[in-house]
Amino acid sequence: MNRTEDSAGRTAATGQFREQVAGAVIPLWEPAFFGDSNRLVKEVQSETYPELARALFRAARDRYLDACALVSVDTMLARLVRVVRDEDIAAPVLARAYRKVAAFYRFALVGEPQLELGSPNRHERPLARRAWEEFVTAEARRLAAVNEMTTALLRAVAYRNTATGRAAEAHLVDLLAERYGRFTLRRRMELLRLALDAAELDNWRFVEDVDWDQEVLDPRVRPNPPD
Numbered sequence: 001m002n003r004t005e006d007s008a009g010r011t012a013a014t015g016q017f018r019e020q021v022a023g024a025v026i027p028l029w030e031p032a033f034f035g036d037s038n039r040l041v042k043e044v045q046s047e048t049y050p051e052l053a054r055a056l057f058r059a060a061r062d063r064y065l066d067a068c069a070l071v072s073v074d075t076m077l078a079r080l081v082r083v084v085r086d087e088d089i090a091a092p093v094l095a096r097a098y099r100k101v102a103a104f105y106r107f108a109l110v111g112e113p114q115l116e117l118g119s120p121n122r123h124e125r126p127l128a129r130r131a132w133e134e135f136v137t138a139e140a141r142r143l144a145a146v147n148e149m150t151t152a153l154l155r156a157v158a159y160r161n162t163a164t165g166r167a168a169e170a171h172l173v174d175l176l177a178e179r180y181g182r183f184t185l186r187r188r189m190e191l192l193r194l195a196l197d198a199a200e201l202d203n204w205r206f207v208e209d210v211d212w213d214q215e216v217l218d219p220r221v222r223p224n225p226p227d
Helices: 003-022 039-047 051-070 076-082 095-109 124-144 147-158 163-180 185-194 210-214
Strands: none
Touching (some): 039 124, 051 095, 051 124, 051 147, 095 124, 095 163, 124 147
8 A cells, every 4th residue: 555545544534433423422533632543432432422421420419419418408409400310411411521521531541542544453442441431430439529510510410401501511611621630742641651540540630830831842841740
């Protein structure tokens, strides 16, 4: 295969993937950071919405309702989330928040794709899906432990498809952006070098300052380490 044919093949494969994922409930083909090109993981993440978005909701709802029961309080939000059904969480509900969580997973825990063309090995997809599901299950628990995130997520679902619900989800996305930090190349390289397990991200925080922005301009600059 000459270079022209190879380039054409790559272009066709990319176009086919974009059509496939863009037509899904959660389009993820747009890169969220430099090097965000793992096709297999994006396909898996697209396929698992809204199932895993519902897992985020259930973790937040259960913690909130337990807290209400503990102090014998029944709020309007508690009454609303009690009657939410699984089918109520569908596009676009929690779609933006789900994409943010998905992007961070790819950024922090997923390396470059091994296959540029063709279908992935039949053993790779189940493994990729299991790893993503395990991460979301753990991350749902971590997010539910943060009061402001729990309230924002529940309001986004309780008032879904309204201005109030959209504002709540926008606030949730802002909180996630603060939690995950900026997706810079230096941070990605460092995280992949550390080869962290998803469980090791408990209480993980990044300390960021202007040094992050200088990583390409001045390679001698070193960012502050995470807490």
